[in-house]
Amino acid sequence: MNRMAETASGRLTAAHVLEYPYRRSVGPVMGAFFTGLTERRLLGVRARDGRVLVPPVEYDPESGESIGEMIEVGPGGVVTTWAWVEKPRAKHPLDRPFAWALVRLDGAGSAMLHAVDAGSAAAMRTGMRVRPRWKAEPEGNIHDIVCFEPERA
Amino acid sequence: MSEITNIVTPIRLDYTYTAGHATQRFLLGMAEGRILGQRCPECAKVYVPPRGACPKCGVPTTDEVEVTGKGTVTTFCIVRIPSDVLSVPPPFTCAHVLLDGADLPFFALIQECDFDAVRMGMRVEAVWAPKAELAATFESIRYFRPIDEPDAPYETYKEHL
Amino acid sequence: MPSRDVAIVGFAQSASVRREASRNEVEMLMPILQEAKRQAGLRGRDIGVTVSGSCDYLAGQPFAFVSALDAVGAWPPIVESHVEMDGAWALYEAWVKLQTGEADSALVYAFGKSSMGDLPEVLTIQLDPYTTAPLWPDAVSLAALQARAYLEKTGTSERDLAEVAFRSRRAAAANPKAQVRTSADAETLLATPYLVSPLRAHDCPPISDGCAAIVLACGDAVKKSAMTPVWIRGIDHRIEAHALGVRDLTTSPSTKLAGEKAGVGKGRVDLAELHAPFTHQELILREALGLGAGVDVNPSGGALAANPMMVAGLVRIGEAAARLAGGAGKRAVAHATSGPCLQQNLVCVLERD
Numbered sequence: 001m002n003r004m005a006e007t008a009s010g011r012l013t014a015a016h017v018l019e020y021p022y023r024r025s026v027g028p029v030m031g032a033f034f035t036g037l038t039e040r041r042l043l044g045v046r047a048r049d050g051r052v053l054v055p056p057v058e059y060d061p062e063s064g065e066s067i068g069e070m071i072e073v074g075p076g077g078v079v080t081t082w083a084w085v086e087k088p089r090a091k092h093p094l095d096r097p098f099a100w101a102l103v104r105l106d107g108a109g110s111a112m113l114h115a116v117d118a119g120s121a122a123a124m125r126t127g128m129r130v131r132p133r134w135k136a137e138p139e140g141n142i143h144d145i146v147c148f149e150p151e152r153a
Numbered sequence: 154m155s156e157i158t159n160i161v162t163p164i165r166l167d168y169t170y171t172a173g174h175a176t177q178r179f180l181l182g183m184a185e186g187r188i189l190g191q192r193c194p195e196c197a198k199v200y201v202p203p204r205g206a207c208p209k210c211g212v213p214t215t216d217e218v219e220v221t222g223k224g225t226v227t228t229f230c231i232v233r234i235p236s237d238v239l240s241v242p243p244p245f246t247c248a249h250v251l252l253d254g255a256d257l258p259f260f261a262l263i264q265e266c267d268f269d270a271v272r273m274g275m276r277v278e279a280v281w282a283p284k285a286e287l288a289a290t291f292e293s294i295r296y297f298r299p300i301d302e303p304d305a306p307y308e309t310y311k312e313h314l
Numbered sequence: 315m316p317s318r319d320v321a322i323v324g325f326a327q328s329a330s331v332r333r334e335a336s337r338n339e340v341e342m343l344m345p346i347l348q349e350a351k352r353q354a355g356l357r358g359r360d361i362g363v364t365v366s367g368s369c370d371y372l373a374g375q376p377f378a379f380v381s382a383l384d385a386v387g388a389w390p391p392i393v394e395s396h397v398e399m400d401g402a403w404a405l406y407e408a409w410v411k412l413q414t415g416e417a418d419s420a421l422v423y424a425f426g427k428s429s430m431g432d433l434p435e436v437l438t439i440q441l442d443p444y445t446t447a448p449l450w451p452d453a454v455s456l457a458a459l460q461a462r463a464y465l466e467k468t469g470t471s472e473r474d475l476a477e478v479a480f481r482s483r484r485a486a487a488a489n490p491k492a493q494v495r496t497s498a499d500a501e502t503l504l505a506t507p508y509l510v511s512p513l514r515a516h517d518c519p520p521i522s523d524g525c526a527a528i529v530l531a532c533g534d535a536v537k538k539s540a541m542t543p544v545w546i547r548g549i550d551h552r553i554e555a556h557a558l559g560v561r562d563l564t565t566s567p568s569t570k571l572a573g574e575k576a577g578v579g580k581g582r583v584d585l586a587e588l589h590a591p592f593t594h595q596e597l598i599l600r601e602a603l604g605l606g607a608g609v610d611v612n613p614s615g616g617a618l619a620a621n622p623m624m625v626a627g628l629v630r631i632g633e634a635a636a637r638l639a640g641g642a643g644k645r646a647v648a649h650a651t652s653g654p655c656l657q658q659n660l661v662c663v664l665e666r667d
Contacts, residue, residue, distance in 0.1 A: 004289050011335050012177050016168040018374040025159045034157035055445040083458030084511040091450035100455045102559050111559035140157035142445045162448050168374045168431045173338025204384050205341040211358050211387020213344050
């Protein structure tokens with residue numbers, strides 16, 4: 001922590017930064033998902049009830065059984081709900097107004113969260129089709145998808 | 154590209170801390186070269202630095218008490234492991250110092266003293282920063298050094314180990 | 315079903331403020347703990363078990379909760395436990411402990427000083443760290459995704475949401491502990507810009523610093539209380555999947571189930587305190603708990619008027635109990651939530667004799 005400094009009100013305050021450079025082991029299922037991103041492929045996993053979950057999970061959400069059959073989905077998908085951010089925060093994936101959206105990729109039974117670069121809120125609607133905009137040089141993490149963008153008809 | 158086995162997901166959060174009443178009083182005292190504590194109204198123990206509460210009785214400590222920079226080493230260790238966050242290069246001596254009139258020893262550096270001369274019960278005093286450099290920080294006390302007094306008897310600090 | 319009748323015999327809370335700049339957590343807590351114990355007629359050493367709820371990330375200090383124990387007086391050593399959750403879950407743990415018969419009284423407290431950090435970003439840390447948190451979706455954005463899904467599915471309007479905010483703030487005018495205690499009418503609220511559409515500022519909770527404490531007692535310990543005892547007749551909590559994309563965000567199955575297990579439907583409900591930090595969540599929760607138009611919902615103003623993190627759920631239980639003790643009704647429902655978009659929910663049924 002930095003030194004305490006006196007504010008105009010006479011109260012002592014100090015800046016404190018909490019920073020963790022986490023490196024996470026991803027295991028075989030998430031590892032396959034992130035490896036797929038480096039090849040611009042989107043992979044899900046088939047749950048016991050037949051649904052394909054994207055991002056994938058290691059265990060069946062209902063039975064808890066181990067699952068791992070990887071299925072390719074997308075790359076296009078449908079927006080199931082969205083929220084328009086007029087003033088992005090510094091940590092947000094885009095630095096201009098954008099939408100957060102839950103996107104159900106073609107062939108998937110669950111939706112994934114990401115940003116949609118649509119220009120304006122008027123261009124957004126539930127049910128619209130979107131596709132990923134890929135990073136030029138994928139590295140194997142979620143940022144390999146820069147964002148989603150409206151699919152042109 | 155080869156198979157991905159791990160990812161880096163850094164987290165950074167920024168905070169602005171406020172000191173709280175008791176700590177603020179203590180730190181402003183430091184800027185004046187004074188050591189301020191608080192006394193528990195129930196058990197009469199004096200806490201330096203104060204936290205606004207008696208951790209044993211769970212009541213507010215409202216009476217302010219000033220103590221001097223003289224005290225006793227209750228326990229100590231010699232640090233030999235280098236680290237980027239240390240303000241002094243190792244090896245150096247760290248000690249718990251119980252100030253006269255206080256009931257809570259605190260962590261402090263011991264300097265101007267050979268490693269093999271440091272001992273439990275050794276009498277020490279605070280060495281302050283030059284007046285112009287005093288600030289609202291515990292670092293206004295640069296370190297503690299031995300003083301020419303007989304060692305404190307074990308009975309006087311055995312409850313504070 | 316509970317084998318021991320447990321009563322709430324003391325409740326105190328700080329005023330919720332945007333920034334508690336002059337006191338630390340211990341200094342905030344101490345008068346609240348003293349007041350709750352005074353109401354219960356119990357002294358520190360009479361308390362059988364102490365359980366607290368808080369979140370270290372609010373202060374950015376690992377194990378920040380242990381320093382809060384200075385406010386309790388942990389000598390001679392006490393029976394103590396902590397949950398990294400809202401204090402409502404600390405109350406649940408204390409209730410279980412009393413059910414075992416190991417103790418006859420419990421002190422439950424919660425504290426949160428959100429003002430030190432950037433709360434919407436601090437809350438991002440609770441998300442999946444592999445594919446979600448690295449995008450830094452903030453808490454308001456996630457709630458906005460849920461709000462749109464709810465509005466479009468049910469036909470609820472943004473005006474309906476503004477009415478929820480208006481009613482909450484109006485109710486809070488009579489609650490000196492609340493933070494947002496005045497409101498323009500719904501029409502005026504609707505004319506304000508979106509924060510994250512479809513949510514406007516009034517659809518979101520204030521950022522609050524605050525703390526609260528509840529004392530539980532059973533057996534002879536109840537008789538010492540200066541407060542009219544309010545009995546916990548049922549309590550249950552349930553959780554849903556972590557990933558937002560696998561849930562139906564427009565309903566709250568975990569609240570519904572917890573409400574059934576706690577016995578909400580076994581009698582008439584006079585009032586309810588629902589921990590709904592966002593306007594649309596109050597509507598989802600009313601439906602999940604089957605609360606009709608005759609139920610006085612959030613007479614305190616609820617979390618839309620004061621939302622100290624890790625505290626606001628416990629406050630819902632305390633507010634409901636205090637209102638019953640004050641004669642506002644015979645039977646109440648209190649609810650607490652945790653996690654993004656109502657992921658986890660606790661329901662408690664309270665009655666006075």
